[in-house]
Amino acid sequence: MITQEEIRKIAKLAKLYVSEEEIGSLTEDMARIIAFADTINAAADTQEPFDSIQSLQNALREDVVRPSYPQEEILRNVNGGEDGYFRTKQSREG
Amino acid sequence: MRQYEMIAGLETHVELSTKTKIFCGCTTAFGSEPNTHCCPVCTGMPGTLPKLNARVVEYAVRAGLATGCRINRISKMDRKNYVYPDLPKAYQISQYDKPLCEWGRIELSNGRTIRITRIHIEEDAGKLVHVRGNTLVDYNRGGVPLIEIVTEPDFRSADEIREYLETLQLTMKTIGVSDCKMQEGSLRCDVNISVRPVGSETFGTRTEIKNMNSFTYMEKAVAYETERQIDLIESGGTVVQETRRYDEASGMTESMRGKEDADDYRYFREPDLVTIAVTDEQIEQWQADMPELPRHRLDRYTNQLQLPAADAALLVKYPRIAAYFDEAAQGVNARTVANFILGALFRRLPTDAEKENAAFPVPAAYLHDLAALIDGGKLNMNLAKTTFEKMLDTGKPVSDLLTQADLAGLDAEALAAVCRAAVENNPAAVADIRAGKEKAMGALIGYVMKATRGKADAGAATALLKQLIG
Numbered sequence: 114m115i116t117q118e119e120i121r122k123i124a125k126l127a128k129l130y131v132s133e134e135e136i137g138s139l140t141e142d143m144a145r146i147i148a149f150a151d152t153i154n155a156a157a158d159t160q161e162p163f164d165s166i167q168s169l170q171n172a173l174r175e176d177v178v179r180p181s182y183p184q185e186e187i188l189r190n191v192n193g194g195e196d197g198y199f200r201t202k203q204s205r206e207g
Numbered sequence: 208m209r210q211y212e213m214i215a216g217l218e219t220h221v222e223l224s225t226k227t228k229i230f231c232g233c234t235t236a237f238g239s240e241p242n243t244h245c246c247p248v249c250t251g252m253p254g255t256l257p258k259l260n261a262r263v264v265e266y267a268v269r270a271g272l273a274t275g276c277r278i279n280r281i282s283k284m285d286r287k288n289y290v291y292p293d294l295p296k297a298y299q300i301s302q303y304d305k306p307l308c309e310w311g312r313i314e315l316s317n318g319r320t321i322r323i324t325r326i327h328i329e330e331d332a333g334k335l336v337h338v339r340g341n342t343l344v345d346y347n348r349g350g351v352p353l354i355e356i357v358t359e360p361d362f363r364s365a366d367e368i369r370e371y372l373e374t375l376q377l378t379m380k381t382i383g384v385s386d387c388k389m390q391e392g393s394l395r396c397d398v399n400i401s402v403r404p405v406g407s408e409t410f411g412t413r414t415e416i417k418n419m420n421s422f423t424y425m426e427k428a429v430a431y432e433t434e435r436q437i438d439l440i441e442s443g444g445t446v447v448q449e450t451r452r453y454d455e456a457s458g459m460t461e462s463m464r465g466k467e468d469a470d471d472y473r474y475f476r477e478p479d480l481v482t483i484a485v486t487d488e489q490i491e492q493w494q495a496d497m498p499e500l501p502r503h504r505l506d507r508y509t510n511q512l513q514l515p516a517a518d519a520a521l522l523v524k525y526p527r528i529a530a531y532f533d534e535a536a537q538g539v540n541a542r543t544v545a546n547f548i549l550g551a552l553f554r555r556l557p558t559d560a561e562k563e564n565a566a567f568p569v570p571a572a573y574l575h576d577l578a579a580l581i582d583g584g585k586l587n588m589n590l591a592k593t594t595f596e597k598m599l600d601t602g603k604p605v606s607d608l609l610t611q612a613d614l615a616g617l618d619a620e621a622l623a624a625v626c627r628a629a630v631e632n633n634p635a636a637v638a639d640i641r642a643g644k645e646k647a648m649g650a651l652i653g654y655v656m657k658a659t660r661g662k663a664d665a666g667a668a669t670a671l672l673k674q675l676i677g
């Protein structure tokens with residue numbers, strides 16, 4: 114069973130800030146999601162494990178250079194960035 | 208105070224020298240303006256799909272074969288989740304429980320073995336620049352393929368770490384999977400380090416020092432961290448499991464973050480990539496066209512060619528020099544060739560970089576011809592040495608620098624005549640020698656060499672002169 118403490122930890126790891134009021138309902142939601150995943154897991158027991166799926170192997174690409182995007186195109190969704198960089202808030206570890 | 212020993216394990220990241228990134232066709236070229244080697248895949252735009260570069264698998268398997276790893280015929284990729292701006296997707300595609308290679312080893316010169324736990328493939332992160340309260344991000348390096356080579360906690364000194372890294376670097380360069388340039392970050396390592404009283408069987412709590420990209424910093428950081436842990440324990444404290452950063456300016460390590468959160472990567476299988484299969488045929492082929500590895504070359508030089516160990520190690524350290532040596536030493540005295548390379552040639556290539564990218568003033572074949580003349584008794588060592596210097600100056604072969612007469616050698620009669628002339632024309636030196644000043648012999652030898660244009664054998668001339676002076 115998932116606990117409220119686990120929900121707080123997952124939120125923290127995902128850098129999501131949830132209020133104390135939300136914790137209860139999120140915990141219930143998460144319990145339902147996990148129950149659904151358990152259903153899939155139970156069904157998956159009849160399937161072969163990942164390493165014998167012969168039909169799904171080695172979708173590989175040759176090591177050939179293709180043109181990259183122009184810098185302004187890459188930075189278009191962030192209003193052009195700053196000096197050619199993406200800009201975020203200060204995020205130094207430690 | 209009790210005696211302590213340090214215990215360390217290494218995680219080494221090696222950038223593979225593929226032309227393109229691991230999951231897209233963007234170039235891996237170093238340098239350039241920020242965010243110009245990028246596309247929607249390597250900047251994590253929604254709706255894009257990664258496609259694995261075949262060469263990444265090949266290079267990683269080659270690295271595994273060169274370090275004696277077992278190659279997993281079936282492997283997969285996983286998401287390592289953490290939120291930090293150097294990862295545009297908020298996860299890194301890596302390998303968790305099915306790495307490509309497992310259980311290899313690297314032997315050290317002191318007879319100890321460093322066990323390699325695993326080698327897996329993953330994508331590099333972007334580069335962060337911290338300015339004016341903001342963090343700027345460049346994703347040119349994001350998605351560049353890496354292999355991470357993880358060892359068991361088998362190191363007992365910083366010297367062992369250094370030797371392991373040098374061997375690893377040389378091995379990867381030799382098999383051509385990476386240029387391993389530490390200054391460009393294509394080889395960097397994290398050290399897990401703990402201390403324990405000598406004789407203890409249990410491990411102490413370890414700390415991890417991240418991202419060291421020079422041997423000097425690694426050695427300083429390991430020395431500092433070992434001392435810090437010993438002092439902490441001796442003063443009644445306990446070591447906290449955490450990630451630390453080595454600060455070059457202060458020469459100290461400092462805490463980065465609690466390990467508790469960092470370890471919680473919530474790995475799960477990457478659903479956008481299919482299983483990786485490596486066949487026996489591929490492994491056989493990659494094994495077959497593997498060049499001679501540094502440790503095998505070293506064995507050959509010391510055992511078969513009878514080179515002194517230190518000389519052999521110097522040649523092996525630079526793959527291009529070693530190849531030059533191999534070509535020049537074919538069928539002639541290997542020690543003679545090694546001496547020319549380690550002497551005259553190395554003096555002209557003073558730095559590591561010059562030796563690594565050696566632009567040779569003369570082809571190896573010219574040195575070979577010179578060594579053959581010495582072997583055949585056509586050329587004495589003195590003349591050979593000055594001739595080699597001239598070859599390096601001019602780039603010309605021996606045949607252009609010495610006449611047939613030079614190479615004809617000097618018969619006993621001619622040498623005797625020159626020696627007699629030397630004695631007659633240098634009465635002062637002769638008197639000095641008779642008075643016991645052995646050094647004066649130099650003047651007579653100089654006369655003989657000048658008169659014969661260096662063709663005379665110094666040993667034979669000295670013997671003859673001594674006889675004449677009596």
Ligand SMILES: [Zn+2]
Nearest residue numbers: 231233246249
């Ligand atoms: Zn790309």
